[in-house]
Amino acid sequence: MKPEDLLRHPLPTQTSKLTLNCPLLDRLLHGGIPCGTITEIAAESGVGKTQFSLQLLLAAQLPAARGGLSASSLCLHSEFPFPVRRLHQLSLFYQSHIPNNPLDRIFIQPLQSPDHLLDLLSRLDSIISRLNIRLIVIDSIAALFRSEFDNTPLELKRRSSLFFKISSKLKYQAQKFGLAVVVTNQVVDVIESSGNLRIGNSGFLCSSGRRVCPALGLSWANCVNIRLFLWREEERVEEEGGDIGDIKARRFIRVIFAPHLPDCSCEFVIEREGVLGVNR
Amino acid sequence: MEVSSLPISASQRGKLISSGYTSLSSLSSVSPSQLAQDLKISENEALEILKVASRRSELDITDNGACAIVNGAQTAWDMLQEEESSVxxxxxxxxxxxxxxxxxxxxxxxxxxxxxxxxxxxxxxxxxxxxxxxxxxxxxxxxxxxxxxxxxxxxxxxxxxxxxxxxxxxxxxxxxxxxxxxxxxxxxxxxxxxxxxxxxxxxxxxxxxxxxxxxxxxxxxxxxxxxxxxxxxxxxxxxxxxxxxxxxxxxxxxxxxxxxxxxxxxxxxxxxxxxxxxxxxxxxxxxxxxxxxxxxxxxxxxxxxxxxxxxxxxxxxxxxxxxxxxxxxxxxxxxxxxxxxxxxxxxxxx
Structure with missing residues (x-):
């Protein structure tokens, strides 16, 4: 290997992208999740991170004509249990476009700890090419790190150096094999008195009426290329006759930062057939 | 440095001198369109002349460097000139x-x-x-x-x-x-x-x-x-x-x-x-x-x-x-x- 081998000239004209299998969401992301980089989806629980992940695991198998990568996908999950029934339900909508049973080409691996993830990633190279994997989903990165570290400077340093190791490994594999890498992240509440560091397009992220920000802090934010944020707004629907109606949740997705996307957002709903953008 | 030493055609040289552009420094701050107007030539031609002239003045700078006490050394004045001309x-x-x-x-x-x-x-x-x-x-x-x-x-x-x-x-x-x-x-x-x-x-x-x-x-x-x-x-x-x-x-x-x-x-x-x-x-x-x-x-x-x-x-x-x-x-x-x-x-x- 020589330094001149790292030169890529001329540049490819297009980055390949993985569809979200919804034209509106694809439009928001200019075609989908780009390959070769790490995309983070951050949201509080119950907004739809895992729904997005499951949808992508299936979409990766779609043929290129439908915006997929016609490849297998790998899901590393740290939030238990894995929603296999929901995955099965979703897969029924993909069967007609995919030659084999879609569930056969989704590989699932539970994660126990950050070191376990790192160990797994270092053994992944041969597996990726053997199984023709083009998508890795980690759901979620925050759950791995939540309990293991104390809030002391030394521990935080150890934690952030693990972030960079994991991210660097993922980026290496992403660019070597043309993988799309999607990492979900949880959010934490923002306490007013604490220093307010703005990262990305919005200084003020709200979900369910609470001020939140993606978990794992500034050093992890340096490790991802694209950050998407999902949030929920609750609305009381007034019924006729002045009765107090149901609480209706509306869901939104927004680009917090991305090298190729402007600040934009879109409403979405979760239906039986998956996550769908809404034009309102 | 005289314009006459520039590697350009004789007619161009003549036009330059008759329009009052006798030294290289007189060409350093003129725009291609102005030069074209003064010399009544096309803008492309004017641009060519300016390019030749600027190349020559760059050479001059390196020549001066060579006669410095230590090879490669420059005076502060030279450095200032260079910095001011840099794009x-x-x-x-x-x-x-x-x-x-x-x-x-x-x-x-x-x-x-x-x-x-x-x-x-x-x-x-x-x-x-x-x-x-x-x-x-x-x-x-x-x-x-x-x-x-x-x-x-x-x-x-x-x-x-x-x-x-x-x-x-x-x-x-x-x-x-x-x-x-x-x-x-x-x-x-x-x-x-x-x-x-x-x-x-x-x-x-x-x-x-x-x-x-x-x-x-x-x-x-x-x-x-x-x-x-x-x-x-x-x-x-x-x-x-x-x-x-x-x-x-x-x-x-x-x-x-x-x-x-x-x-x-x-x-x-x-x-x-x-x-x-x-x-x-x-x-x-x-x-x-x-x-x-x-x-x-x-x-x-x-x-x-x-x-x-x-x-x-x-x-x-x-x-x-x-x-x-x-x-x-x-x-x-x-x-x-x-x-x-x-x-x-x-x-x-x-």
Missing amino acids: RITTSCSDLDDILGGGINCKEVTEVGGVPGIGKTQLGIQLAINVQIPADYGGLEGKAVYIDTEGSFMVERAFQIAEACIEDMQEYNSFLRKDSKDSQACQIRKDPKDFLDNIFYFRICSYTEQIAVINYLEKFVSEHKDVKAVVIDSITFHFRQDFEDMALRTRLLGGMALKLMKLAKTFNLAIILLNQVTTKYSEGSFQLTLALGDSWSHACTNRIILYWNGNERCAHIDKSPSMRSASAPYAVTGRGIRNCASNSKRVKMM
Whole structure:
């Protein structure tokens, strides 16, 4: 290997992208999740991170004509249990476009700890090419790190150096094999008195009426290329006759930062057939 | 230096002298269109003459260097002359250019730091495009090396910025030559694809590769003399993973910094290093600071910090030997880095 081998000239004209299998969401992301980089989806629980992940695991198998990568996908999950029934339900909508049973080409691996993830990633190279994997989903990165570290400077340093190791490994594999890498992240509440560091397009992220920000802090934010944020707004629907109606949740997705996307957002709903953008 | 020594045709020489352009210095501050008018020749021809003249005066500078006491030494006066004549790379945001004294300077290492999403990569891509602006439009007409350590360089985005850059040049063209019949002469024959072809893109996946490519740059640039800007996005990423031996890290970074400084000087090119920010624990509290530690802050000539001021993006000159510390707002738009919308409105109102 020589330094001149790292030169890529001329540049490819297009980055390949993985569809979200919804034209509106694809439009928001200019075609989908780009390959070769790490995309983070951050949201509080119950907004739809895992729904997005499951949808992508299936979409990766779609043929290129439908915006997929016609490849297998790998899901590393740290939030238990894995929603296999929901995955099965979703897969029924993909069967007609995919030659084999879609569930056969989704590989699932539970994660126990950050070191376990790192160990797994270092053994992944041969597996990726053997199984023709083009998508890795980690759901979620925050759950791995939540309990293991104390809030002391030394521990935080150890934690952030693990972030960079994991991210660097993922980026290496992403660019070597043309993988799309999607990492979900949880959010934490923002306490007013604490220093307010703005990262990305919005200084003020709200979900369910609470001020939140993606978990794992500034050093992890340096490790991802694209950050998407999902949030929920609750609305009381007034019924006729002045009765107090149901609480209706509306869901939104927004680009917090991305090298190729402007600040934009879109409403979405979760239906039986998956996550769908809404034009309102 | 007399005009008569220039390698141009006799008729051109005659026209020059009869119009009063007898010395090389008289040609140094004249625009191609003015020269064309004075000599009653086409603008292209005028441009050719100016190019020959500027090449000759560059040679003069090196000649003077040779008779200095120590080989390669220059007097401060020569250096000042050289710096004043050097072209800077515009950032496409005039407010930012103003505080930078016209843009990013060649022969210097400029570090740009800020939080994720503030626009470091955007500025990096913008500069890789802007360094290619032709000399007729006040650019360097150079090529760029882009060293991507994070995977954030997006071809689509570079294409978009290149398209906007061409549009701006066209607009400038039609504005400048509104009543000239010679408008065909300087038509832009550039395509966004050409801009992308002039970016040498290296994708780096480890710090070993990063050091190897930086060592190789000298050879690469000497083979590609038209490279005028090197962007490293980011210098930091691979150096933040678990370096047990921090002294080794400092040594590696120090060596890299020296190489880059030397490269900038020898090949007269601008080096732009993008850096991340981190929190620093001191006196019981966490503070925001650029990554890689205190010794790294000596590695660059200029240091620009990008930050949020409310809803506005701002750039602050944190370190510079020649510019005073100042801040300016900028915006990241679909067309690239530009002035803040609110600011340009203010200008229009005046």
